[in-house]
Amino acid sequence: MQTAGAQAAVEAVGLVKRYGRTTAVDGLDLTVERGSVTAVLGPNGAGKTTTIEACEGYRRPDAGRLRVLGLDPYTPAGAAALRPRIGVMLQSDGVYPGVRALEMLRHLAALHAHPLDVDALAERLGLASCGRTPYRRLSGGQRQRLALALAVVGRPELVFLDEPTAGLDPQARHATWELVRELRADGVTTVLTTHFMDEAEELADDVAIIDTGRVIARGTPAELCRGGAADTLRFGGPPALDLTSLKAALPAGADVSEPSPGAYRVTGEIDPRLLATVTAWCAQHGVLPDRITTRRHTLEDVFLELTGKELRS
Numbered sequence: 252m253q254t255a256g257a258q259a260a261v262e263a264v265g266l267v268k269r270y271g272r273t274t275a276v277d278g279l280d281l282t283v284e285r286g287s288v289t290a291v292l293g294p295n296g297a298g299k300t301t302t303i304e305a306c307e308g309y310r311r312p313d314a315g316r317l318r319v320l321g322l323d324p325y326t327p328a329g330a331a332a333l334r335p336r337i338g339v340m341l342q343s344d345g346v347y348p349g350v351r352a353l354e355m356l357r358h359l360a361a362l363h364a365h366p367l368d369v370d371a372l373a374e375r376l377g378l379a380s381c382g383r384t385p386y387r388r389l390s391g392g393q394r395q396r397l398a399l400a401l402a403v404v405g406r407p408e409l410v411f412l413d414e415p416t417a418g419l420d421p422q423a424r425h426a427t428w429e430l431v432r433e434l435r436a437d438g439v440t441t442v443l444t445t446h447f448m449d450e451a452e453e454l455a456d457d458v459a460i461i462d463t464g465r466v467i468a469r470g471t472p473a474e475l476c477r478g479g480a481a482d483t484l485r486f487g488g489p490p491a492l493d494l495t496s497l498k499a500a501l502p503a504g505a506d507v508s509e510p511s512p513g514a515y516r517v518t519g520e521i522d523p524r525l526l527a528t529v530t531a532w533c534a535q536h537g538v539l540p541d542r543i544t545t546r547r548h549t550l551e552d553v554f555l556e557l558t559g560k561e562l563r564s
């Protein structure tokens with residue numbers, strides 16, 4: 252979880268960034284622990300990219316305090332010291348269209364003191380076969396994978412990945428996840444934005460949910476799920492069952508209702524014991540339950556509850 256500033260890879264306090272009349276980031280506080288993978292989630296326009304770009308040194312905040320690896324990215328000395336220590340996924344604008352994928356990767360690797368093995372990296376990200384292809388002829392997915400390779404080839408201490416798997420096929424997504432896990436095992440800090448809930452649940456030690464330019468929830472995926480609405484168990488049966496004795500048999504904090512005739516819903520912490528209580532009660536009352544289903548509360552549910560919006564765009 253959050254640590255003191257000296258230890259943090261990123262420390263943003265009261266960050267504000269405006270574009271004309273639009274306040275994209277509105278007093279945002281975010282601490283990213285070193286060595287962690289932090290996922291920044293939020294609906295479209297929440298301010299995720301602006302926050303990441305501020306941390307990368309591309310968008311000077313209008314107010315607030317920002318430290319990246321303990322340095323101010325907006326002083327010349329801070330920016331120069333950070334450049335070799337952070338990895339950024341470049342946008343395609345600004346890339347010379349005739350440059351070949353592997354040339355670019357080798358060029359960037361040569362600028363770093365201890366780069367990763369270029370061929371091995373290209374191989375694992377599925378770039379070996381298109382290594383000689385000019386940038387302009389790469390597919391969207393190949394460009395995306397090249398951008399990821401460019402971000403990590405210099406063996407940075409801190410990597411910023413803005414929607415690293417958007418538009419990738421499942422195989423490339425899994426290769427990307429594997430790479431992020433290995434980076435973490437090597438002590439690298441990763442900050443990523445994503446619209447994919449499974450990505451956050453798979454990868455993130457810590458999740459920050461952003462809406463209207465502020466962090467509105469923070470914690471591990473498990474902590475965020477626990478803090479939200481209850482899990483549910485549903486079963487079908489004859490309508491208008493007398494639920495008094497079932498209510499009495501359920502553990503504290505659980506409840507049962509009949510939202511529509513013959514459809515029953517138990518809320519609370521749904522565990523195997525509670526399921527057994529429900530089925531035992533049904534047996535005692537001669538009820539053969541129809542379609543018993545259990546549903547754990549997911550990060551997606553938490554997100555919807557907090558923002559009122561679907562995660563995916």
Ligand SMILES: Nc1ncnc2c1ncn2[C@@H]1O[C@H](COP(=O)(O)OP(=O)(O)OP(=O)(O)O)[C@@H](O)[C@H]1O
Binds near residue numbers: 295297299302
């Ligand atoms: N260069 C810009 N000029 C003007 N407004 C901008 C600019 N970049 C972003 N904005 C606005 O700032 C707000 C936050 O945008 P930002 O791209 O940071 O959000 P986001 O959470 O990354 O969204 P998405 O999930 O859609 O990528 C939005 O209202 C957006 O329209």
